[in-house]
Amino acid sequence: MRAALALLKRDVALAFREGGAIGTALGFYLVVVAITPLGLGPDLNLLSRIAPGMLWVALLLAALLSADRIFHNDYEDGALDVLITGKLPLPLVAAIKSLAHWLTTGVPLALLAPLLGLLLNLPAQASPHLVLAMLFGTPAVSFVAAIGASLTLGLKRSGLLLALLVLPLYVPVLIFGVATASAAIAGPASPWPPFLMLCALSLASMVLAPLAAAAALRTALR
Amino acid sequence: MPSLANPTRFLDLAGRAIPWLTALTVVLFGAGLYLAFFVAPPDYQQGDTVRIMFVHVPAAWLALFGYMLIAAASLGTLIWRHPLADVAAKAAAPIGATFTFIALVTGSLWGKPMWGTYWVWDARLTSMLVLFLLYLGLIALWQAIEEPGRAGRAAAILALVGAINIPIIKFSVDWWNTLHQPASVVRLGGPTIDPSMLAPLVVMALAFTLLFVLLHLIAMRAEILRRRVRAMQLTQVEQAALVEA
Numbered sequence: 001m002r003a004a005l006a007l008l009k010r011d012v013a014l015a016f017r018e019g020g021a022i023g024t025a026l027g028f029y030l031v032v033v034a035i036t037p038l039g040l041g042p043d044l045n046l047l048s049r050i051a052p053g054m055l056w057v058a059l060l061l062a063a064l065l066s067a068d069r070i071f072h073n074d075y076e077d078g079a080l081d082v083l084i085t086g087k088l089p090l091p092l093v094a095a096i097k098s099l100a101h102w103l104t105t106g107v108p109l110a111l112l113a114p115l116l117g118l119l120l121n122l123p124a125q126a127s128p129h130l131v132l133a134m135l136f137g138t139p140a141v142s143f144v145a146a147i148g149a150s151l152t153l154g155l156k157r158s159g160l161l162l163a164l165l166v167l168p169l170y171v172p173v174l175i176f177g178v179a180t181a182s183a184a185i186a187g188p189a190s191p192w193p194p195f196l197m198l199c200a201l202s203l204a205s206m207v208l209a210p211l212a213a214a215a216a217l218r219t220a221l222r
Numbered sequence: 223m224p225s226l227a228n229p230t231r232f233l234d235l236a237g238r239a240i241p242w243l244t245a246l247t248v249v250l251f252g253a254g255l256y257l258a259f260f261v262a263p264p265d266y267q268q269g270d271t272v273r274i275m276f277v278h279v280p281a282a283w284l285a286l287f288g289y290m291l292i293a294a295a296s297l298g299t300l301i302w303r304h305p306l307a308d309v310a311a312k313a314a315a316p317i318g319a320t321f322t323f324i325a326l327v328t329g330s331l332w333g334k335p336m337w338g339t340y341w342v343w344d345a346r347l348t349s350m351l352v353l354f355l356l357y358l359g360l361i362a363l364w365q366a367i368e369e370p371g372r373a374g375r376a377a378a379i380l381a382l383v384g385a386i387n388i389p390i391i392k393f394s395v396d397w398w399n400t401l402h403q404p405a406s407v408v409r410l411g412g413p414t415i416d417p418s419m420l421a422p423l424v425v426m427a428l429a430f431t432l433l434f435v436l437l438h439l440i441a442m443r444a445e446i447l448r449r450r451v452r453a454m455q456l457t458q459v460e461q462a463a464l465v466e467a
Binding site: 147151152155156157158161164165167168169171209212215216219220222 | 300348352355356358359362363366367372375376379380382383384387
C-alpha cells in the first residue's frame, strides 16, 4: 500500500515539475475550443447547441496528446523495468499510473471546461452537469488511454497511432458524456441515466483496462 | 487442431483445399446471384432496390464474423501461444475490414432511395463505422511493430479490448429504436422475412462465407511464407556478417 502511494505521489510530482506537462494540455484545450467558433461562425445559438460536444471532443484530444506520458518517460529511463521486476503487481502499477494521469490531466481539464464553455455560450444551468460528467467520465478516458500508451510504447509515430487505436474506444464515453449535458440544457429527459452509464463505463475501465495495459507492457518489454 | 499447429502441415492442407473451395465459391456465387437477380421477387414497397440486401446483409454478417474470428484467434495467441493463431488474426483483419467497408457502402447506397440520405448517425451505422475504425487500428498496429511476435501479442490485446463493440453492434437495433430495421433473419421466434427472399439470402450468405474462408486461407498461406522469407533473409545476413568477420 505504501509503495502504491509512493508511486502515485511520484507520478503526480513528476507531472507537476516536468516543464509544462499539465499546462500544455490545458493550452491545447483552450486553442481547440477557441478556433471552433472561427470555423463555424459566431452564431451564438449554434455555438450553445454544440458546446457540450465540442468541449468533450476537445477534452478527449487534449487527454490523448498527454497520454504517451503515462509510460513513455519511465520506459526511456529504465524505471519501468524496475517497476516490472518490483513487488507491486503490474496491473496495479498500470492502474496507479493511469490514476496519476487522471489527477493531472482529466481533473484540470474538467475544471477548466465551464470557463471555456463561456466562449461557446454554454447555457449556465448546464455547466455543473458538464463538469460533473467530465469528472466522472475522465477516469475511463485516462484508463483506456493507458492501454493505447502501453501498446504503442517505443514505436515510431506512436502519437498518431495512439489516437487511431484509442479514439474509437472513446465513442461510448463521448455519447453518454454529451447526453448528460444536453439533457440538462434541453430537457425533458433527466440527465442522470446517461450520467450513471458514464460512471459505469469509468468503473468498468478502472477494473479491466489495467489488466490489458499490464499485458501490453509485458509484451513491449520482453 | 494440434496437427494444424504445424505450419508445414497447414500449408499442405490449405494448398489442397484452395482449388476445391474456389470452385465451390464460384458455383455458389453463380447460383446466389441468379436467385437474387432473377428468382427473388421485387419488394412490394422497395421494388428492385431490395436486391441490395443480398450483398449488404451477408457482407455485414461476415464483417462481424471476421472480428469474432480475430478475437478468438487472439485468445489462442495470448493463452495457448498457438503458432498459427496470430497468423490467422493478422490475415483476417484486412478481409474483415473490406467486408465492413462493403456493408457500409452498400448500406449507404440502399439508404439513399429508401431513407432519402446516404448516411444517418443511428446506432447500427455508427457502431459499424466504429468496427471499421477498429479494423484499421489493428492493421496499423501490425504495421507499426516490426517484430512479428510482439506485433501479434499487442494486436491480440487490442482486438480483445475492441471485442466489446461486437455485442453493441448486434443488439444496437434492438436496444435503441433506430432508423435501421431490427433483426429479421436470426431472431427468437423464427425469421420474419419471406421464404422467397430468405432462400437467395441464405445462398448468398453461404457464398460470402466461403469467399471469406477462401481469402483467409490464401492470406494465411501468404503470411506464413512471408515470415519464412523474412527468417531466411535474416539468417543470410547473419551468415554474411560472420564471413566478413
